[in-house]
Amino acid sequence: MSKQQPVLFSIGWNACINCGACVAICPQEAGFVSPFDTIAVDRPCDIACLLCEQICPVDTIRHEVVATDSVRPVSAGIR
């Protein structure tokens, strides 16, 4: 496992084309997805490899580092 700090992703939905590339590259376990077939945006990712940000053809994924002790669900992110 990486020593990265957990991150919470947010997606600019206006730019997202629902292509699913972020889910395809994601090394997380099954189910780390949003209802819109993107990577999950309602819970932190503890791997934080950020490959989804690299693969996104329209560059619409961002993240913020979350403190490990404040791991709590946040409502789906609209930037």
Added chain:
Amino acid sequence: MPQLDYDVIIIGSGPAGSTTARFAANAGLRVLLVDKRQELGAPIQCSGAISRHALEQVGIVPDAEFIHEAIYGFAIYDESGNRTVHDYRQLKADEYGVEAGKKPLGYVVDRRRFDRYLMTRAERAGVDVWLKTEGLGYTPHPDGHCTVRLQRYNEIKDLTARIVVGADGLQSQVGKWAGLQTHIKITELAGCLQFIVDGVETEGLLEIITGHRWAPGGYAWVFPKGHGYAEIGLGVVATMTDEPARDHLHRFISESFFADRFKNSRILEVQGGGVPLAAPLRTQFADNMILVGDAARHVNPITGGGLHTAVAGGKIAANFLVGHIGDKLPLTDGALKAYQDLWLAELGNKMWKLYDIKTDIFHNMNIPERDDQLYATMSDYFSPTSEFKKI
């Protein structure tokens, strides 16, 4: 064993899932095919090029319902616009052409209509199809069957079956349910973007544009889309560029040797997706489960094409299941290795060979040399004498 709800439950009604379903039901298996979407194929994540041979092989008659345009050959370009053309209307004039008695080499299909058409064929063969139904997980049981958890609209349903087929595409979760190693390397997944455009002329050819300058790690393409429309797209590998596919596509349209050809193009649709330029999964089976299509990474590692391999693989999977279940053989992972062996013999070993060719090219760090290699390989791949013509 208790009376089971189905013999086979298939997760995902793309080309792989619906073809598996159709052949399995034709042979008398009781099949449920589910897809989470409300409209199959949408949003489109595919350019839709498929050979006529691939359709015929799985008993699909080319039909106006799903065809955008017929294709008669290929044009492969290097970075500066020099091209190799394989126009089968000239190469095999007695066989290919628009005239009566002659045939196209392939088609560009509308994935929305194509996926629906294939699903309808499965349904008419006796398959139960549930849309708006998502596969959530499965549990193998000691007596040899399994339970599959589905969510149909808002209702959770646990159904019993002999086996579950993961045909859930590149974002496959079914393999992950069983703990299979499905992760794909960032160096082997191309991020793709494509525009359907008006105002760009095409000539019945699939055009492939190579060159690091336009599409680092992948290639760009111009496909005819029917009604006078075209598709312009490209795929890039993230580790070979700091920019997203969108910036590359913009540059290809405005700065490449096609800038003049594209200058009046108007965008009608925006689509994209991930294309694996990767090897097939090393393990495509687990207890009471097999994978097919993109979910098993049955994709041509050189072209990124996965439609032919999805439908061909679906037929192989169905034939395997029919024989295996018919003979009452166990569905434990050890026994299902026979599926993968069959697939390798019929299709997979060729794909591994293509993967080795592709890997050799992209391991070359000298960009001009690599560009030359890719151009030569692509030009050869689509030639009538290519040894890989059939995949």
